[in-house]
Amino acid sequence: MKLFYSPGACSVGIHIVLEEIGKPFSLELVSLKEQAQNTPQFRALNPKGKIPLLQRDDGSLLGQYTAIAFWLAASNPEAGLWPTGxxxxxxxxxxxxxxxxxxxxxxxxxxxxxxxxxxxxxxxxxxxxxxxxxxxxxxxxxxxxxxxxxxxxxxxxxxxxxxxxxxxxxxxxxxxxxxxxxxxxxxxxxxxxxxxxxxxxxxxxxx
The missing domain is CATH 1.20.1050.10 (Glutathione S-transferase Yfyf (Class Pi); Chain A, domain 2)
Incomplete structure (x- = not known):
């Protein structure tokens, strides 16, 4: 997995979830200070121009904080981040x-x-x-x-x-x-x- 992030942004919450899960992942810097989220290269990945963005192991891209957090927790139940019921x-x-x-x-x-x-x-x-x-x-x-x-x-x-x-x-x-x-x-x-x-x-x- 790869997390597209910017230091100090809300993406740190997803970064924490990834660290708690403990599976391999890498980081890709998208500097909000430098408006990197608006470059053609990043917009090609996420037309919304937002981070966090998660590239999953199958290559698919998932955006929006809540959706990413839910998918990570629900697909890794052994980490205990997603409640039952x-x-x-x-x-x-x-x-x-x-x-x-x-x-x-x-x-x-x-x-x-x-x-x-x-x-x-x-x-x-x-x-x-x-x-x-x-x-x-x-x-x-x-x-x-x-x-x-x-x-x-x-x-x-x-x-x-x-x-x-x-x-x-x-x-x-x-x-x-x-x-x-x-x-x-x-x-x-x-x-x-x-x-x-x-x-x-x-x-x-x-x-």
Whole structure:
């Protein structure tokens, strides 16, 4: 398998899943800072121009964070990342979708790429502040609906945790914004996992 990634991007969550599974994979850098996702070469692979992108062993390409995470976990049940039972699976997908569909684009894309949300450069600081406020509200919602203990889900460690990690990493390390104590504790617990340490080190990201 090959993961197309960019350091500091949400692809670190998929990288963590791959490290947890433990099967061979390689990394292909697609630098978002250099707009590499918009090159003809990458667009030929993924017309959406998005990472993460996973090339599977049969050569097929799979995009979209939630779909990649689900496929990896469901096709490698021995790793224990995908819960059993319809309700547990549904709740796990509900959480990952909230992270990737709301927290990421509304709370953090507004902070990191404010120009996407306004044609006026003068208004970009307002967009950033709006993103911070939205991210803070999202973390409050997550905290209020936390269903597990150390890990997000009551069934234990899984896909929800790797998704939670990449937005908490952004909040704590990149932005320096306060988050609820439960989320800080989860972030610290994630940093203690060897798979997380390997993923961060491979991307040159300081914990």
């Amino acid at each position: 319809l309700e547990a699976q549904t709740r796990a997908l509900e959480f990952v979708d909230y992270i990737t569909g709301t927290v990421h684009p509304q709370g953090f894309t507004r902070q990191f790429r404010a120009g996407m949300f306004t044609p006026s450069e003068a208004d970009q600081p307002k967009v950033v502040e709006q993103g911070k406020a939205l991210a803070a509200k999202c973390f409050e919602v997550i905290d209020s609906q936390w269903r597990g203990d150390t890990w997000v889900m009551p069934e234990g460690y899984g896909l929800a945790d790797s998704a939670m990690f990449f937005v908490s990493f952004w909040a704590i390390k990149r932005v320096g914004m306060p988050v609820p104590a439960r989320i800080t504790a989860h972030y610290q617990a994630m940093l203690g996992r060897p798979a997380v340490q390997r993923a961060l080190a491979a991307s040159g990201m300081a914990a």
